Amino acid sequence: MQDAFTRFLERGQAATRSTSPAEAVAAELSNLIASGWQAPDPRYRTLQPGLPYGSYLLHLSPEGDFCVVQDVFAPGQLTGIHHHRTWGAVGTLEGCERNSRYAVAPDMRDAPRFLDSHLLSAGDVTTVGDGELDFHEVECASEVPSISLHVYGADIGRLERIMWDPDRQAYRSFTSGYSNQAVGLPLP
Numbered sequence: 001m002q003d004a005f006t007r008f009l010e011r012g013q014a015a016t017r018s019t020s021p022a023e024a025v026a027a028e029l030s031n032l033i034a035s036g037w038q039a040p041d042p043r044y045r046t047l048q049p050g051l052p053y054g055s056y057l058l059h060l061s062p063e064g065d066f067c068v069v070q071d072v073f074a075p076g077q078l079t080g081i082h083h084h085r086t087w088g089a090v091g092t093l094e095g096c097e098r099n100s101r102y103a104v105a106p107d108m109r110d111a112p113r114f115l116d117s118h119l120l121s122a123g124d125v126t127t128v129g130d131g132e133l134d135f136h137e138v139e140c141a142s143e144v145p146s147i148s149l150h151v152y153g154a155d156i157g158r159l160e161r162i163m164w165d166p167d168r169q170a171y172r173s174f175t176s177g178y179s180n181q182a183v184g185l186p187l188p
């Protein structure tokens, strides 16, 4: 089973050198999910009570330019509206997620404006843009937890990013971090 993941890392890393890395990596991610791959330790499936979602770093290249994360959402949990500052490919392993895109004006004065949303079921793969104004929100839309794999061109958990804060009605910086150590898993 881990051979499939090793193969994905090799091919995925090579795909980052493509002219459209998000799409090229998404194709490799689709193959990995179709293989039936699962994370080797059940702790990677742990929900994070009190946190928006669990986010486990599975792999980070030495250069920090190829990062694989497994996210786990309880039913109804959601990320908040955020951007990425890097290209990304996202695939659903289990359950169902609603991926909603938002328009944000360059001056970032007004609230994000809803654009569209898509349901992603097991096996579905999509991409996220690297633009400063490419905002989206992910929500678990199934009655069981959703588990998804996320691949980025940067160390996403340590990258300072921006999200919309609905309580303050303003954008704010955030760093998403990783959940590995909270459940006793090493950070690779």
Ligand SMILES: [Fe+2]
Pocket: 082, 083, 084, 128, 136, 138
């Ligand atoms: Fe995201």
